[in-house]
Amino acid sequence: MPSLDDVATARLARARDEHLLRVLRKSTRRPGGQVARPGMELISFSCNDYLGLSHDPRVIQAAHQALEDYGTGAGASRLVTGNHPLYDSLERLIAQVKGTERALVFGSGFLANLGVIPSLVGPGDLIVADRLCHASMFDAARMSRAVLATFEHNDLADCARVLETKRPRHGRCLIMTETVFSMDGDRAPIVELATLASEHDAWLLTDDAHGLGVCSSAAAEIQVGTLSKAVGGYGGYVAGSAALIEMLIQKAHTLIYTTGLPPATVAAAARAIEIIRDEPNLVEKPIANARAFTEHLRRPPASSAIVPVVVGSAERALEASAFLEEHGFLVTPIRPPSVPPGTARLRFAFSASHHPESIARVAALTVDRGFA
Numbered sequence: 001m002p003s004l005d006d007v008a009t010a011r012l013a014r015a016r017d018e019h020l021l022r023v024l025r026k027s028t029r030r031p032g033g034q035v036a037r038p039g040m041e042l043i044s045f046s047c048n049d050y051l052g053l054s055h056d057p058r059v060i061q062a063a064h065q066a067l068e069d070y071g072t073g074a075g076a077s078r079l080v081t082g083n084h085p086l087y088d089s090l091e092r093l094i095a096q097v098k099g100t101e102r103a104l105v106f107g108s109g110f111l112a113n114l115g116v117i118p119s120l121v122g123p124g125d126l127i128v129a130d131r132l133c134h135a136s137m138f139d140a141a142r143m144s145r146a147v148l149a150t151f152e153h154n155d156l157a158d159c160a161r162v163l164e165t166k167r168p169r170h171g172r173c174l175i176m177t178e179t180v181f182s183m184d185g186d187r188a189p190i191v192e193l194a195t196l197a198s199e200h201d202a203w204l205l206t207d208d209a210h211g212l213g214v215c216s217s218a219a220a221e222i223q224v225g226t227l228s229k230a231v232g233g234y235g236g237y238v239a240g241s242a243a244l245i246e247m248l249i250q251k252a253h254t255l256i257y258t259t260g261l262p263p264a265t266v267a268a269a270a271r272a273i274e275i276i277r278d279e280p281n282l283v284e285k286p287i288a289n290a291r292a293f294t295e296h297l298r299r300p301p302a303s304s305a306i307v308p309v310v311v312g313s314a315e316r317a318l319e320a321s322a323f324l325e326e327h328g329f330l331v332t333p334i335r336p337p338s339v340p341p342g343t344a345r346l347r348f349a350f351s352a353s354h355h356p357e358s359i360a361r362v363a364a365l366t367v368d369r370g371f372a
Contacts, residue, residue, distance in 0.1 A: 019314040020335055031055040033353035035330050042330040043358050045348045050214050050286045050305050052353040053232030053272040066267035074260030079249075082260030090270040091237075097212070097277050098223050098239035104248055105237050105266070107258050109209050109226030110136040112236035115252030116224055117174070118144040120203065126170035128162050130154065130177040130188065134207055137176050146174070153181075156192050163200040173202035179217045180210035183339050183347065185290075185306030187211075190218040197221075213276045214286050214305050227269045230276065230286075235261050235269055285352035289359055293348060296363035297372050302350075308334075309346040309372045317344035320371045329362045346371065 002010075015021040028036040033052070035044040053059050066086060074082035087105060094103035106112040117140035121127060127141045131150040141148045149166055151159040159175070167173055175197050177188040190206060197204040205222040213230025222244065227235035238248060248255065276283060290302035297309075311317050317333035324331050324346070335344045346366070350359075366372045 019318055029054070031353075033351055033358075037330075040325070040328075042325065042328055043354075043362075044330040045350070045354075045362060046330050046332040047351065048210070048229040048349055049232050050230040050349070050351050051232065051272075051276070051282055052351055053230070053275060056232070056272070056275065058275065059232060059268045059271045062271035063264040063268040066263040070263035072264070073262050076260070077256065077258060078260045079256055084260065084263050084266070086263050086266040086270065087260075090266050090273070093270055093273040093277070094237050094239055097273060098208075098225075099219050100223065100239040101242040102245040103237050103239040104245045104252075104255070105227075105235055105261065106252075106255055107235060107261060109207070109224065109228065109236035111254040111258065112224050112226075112238055113137050113140045113207065114143060115140075115254035116222065116238050116248060117141060117176075117205070118253075119248055119251040120144075120205075120222070121146040121172050121174050124170060125172040125174070126166055128159060128166070128173065128175045128202070130159075130181075132181050132184070133176055133178060134182060134209070137178075137207060141176070146170075153184075154186065154188060156189060156196065159193065160196055163196060163202070167200045167202070173200065175202050175204045177204075177206055178210070179206050179208045180215055180304040180306065182210055182306065183334060183345070184308055185210075185302060185304045187215065187217065187303050190220060194218065194220060210304060210306060213283060215303075227272075231269050231272045233269045233272060234265050282352055286350050289352070289354045290348075290350040292356060292359050293350065293363050296360060297367060305350045307348045307350070309348065309366060310343050311345055311371055312342060314344045317346065320346050320366075320369070323369055323371075324362065324365060327361075327365055329358075329365070331362070 033044050035042045070084055076082040091103045113136040121144050123145045125146040127146045127148045129150050132153045149162050151162050180187050194204050204220040206220040208225040211217050212225050223239040225237055227233050286305035290305050290307050294302045311320050314335040321333040331346045334347045
């Protein structure tokens with residue numbers, strides 16, 4: 001058997017040859033959508049901090065106060081001594097903005113999916129998922145050991161076909177989708193999927209990672225999301241009925257067997273959600289900026305804060321990103337396996353912090369160079 005280093009070296013060489021090598025680059029994020037990298041100052045169109053709340057003084061002050069009051073860490077899992085008092089406020093706020101009875105906070109959105117999905121279904125059950133669902137949802141589906149079937153992206157007829165074919169042979173059934181798809185920026189037909197779920201005796205789970213604080217959407221029975229994007233911090237959650245939340249406290253391994261979030265992180269998220277709840281004008285800005293960009297590109301109006309510009313090959317995506325970086329803009333290239341082969345892209349993420357001049361300039365560069 002080859003050595004571990006030989007295997008790793010061969011895999012790295014293959015990724016480099018295919019223009020798929022990923023590199024960690026030091027980035028210092030600053031207010032106003034700015035990012036500093038060694039030797040350069042960039043305007044970022046790659047951050048998911050859609051409302052700029054990670055640098056909002058009110059959010060920072062909430063974190064500072066929690067540090068003073070509760071220290072730096074939770075000290076244990078939530079079911080031991082890590083369930084500090086700040087969780088109650090955050091979970092009430094999440095339930096309020098999601099329109100549910102209760103909510104439960106996890107360590108991240110990824111951990112929320114890994115905890116929730118295997119708690120709902122298992123061997124002998126069926127999961128029907130949009131084929132473009134996030135990796136965490138598919139990882140969780142495999143962990144559950146339920147039968148996994150996919151339907152074509154946002155294709156209600158194909159979802160119905162899968163349900164009609166497979167649903168009768170299984171016990172419980174879970175339909176999964178994202179509200180806003182992270183690589184394409186389009187939105188799922190939640191109302192219609194909820195109808196299909198009702199017709200086929202299934203539950204509907206949505207991942208609202210890129211929707212909360214940016215796009216309103218119809219409510220699903222089980223709503224998973226993250227606190228790391230528009231909320232500007234870290235953590236994940238599930239929102240739903242009181243019975244659902246109580247059951248997950250008993251069963252979700254990624255809640256039971258992991259240390260609670262630091263108090264400052266929870267306090268910052270709670271303050272950010274209050275701002276999202278109370279300031280609709282702020283919430284409207286990311287999509288307005290995305291639509292200004294699509295107007296410059298002469299495309300249909302954006303339906304979320306994410307606008308992909310598909311360039312084809314991974315090499316072409318790297319070239320496009322490097323060109324924009326030379327002109328002061330950070331637009332990270334998205335390559336396989338995050339997207340299918342042949343669909344590498346520039347993924348523009350718009351925030352409330354972007355200025356019209358920057359949007360017009362990056363759009364002009366993208367068009368003039370022939371990337372869009």
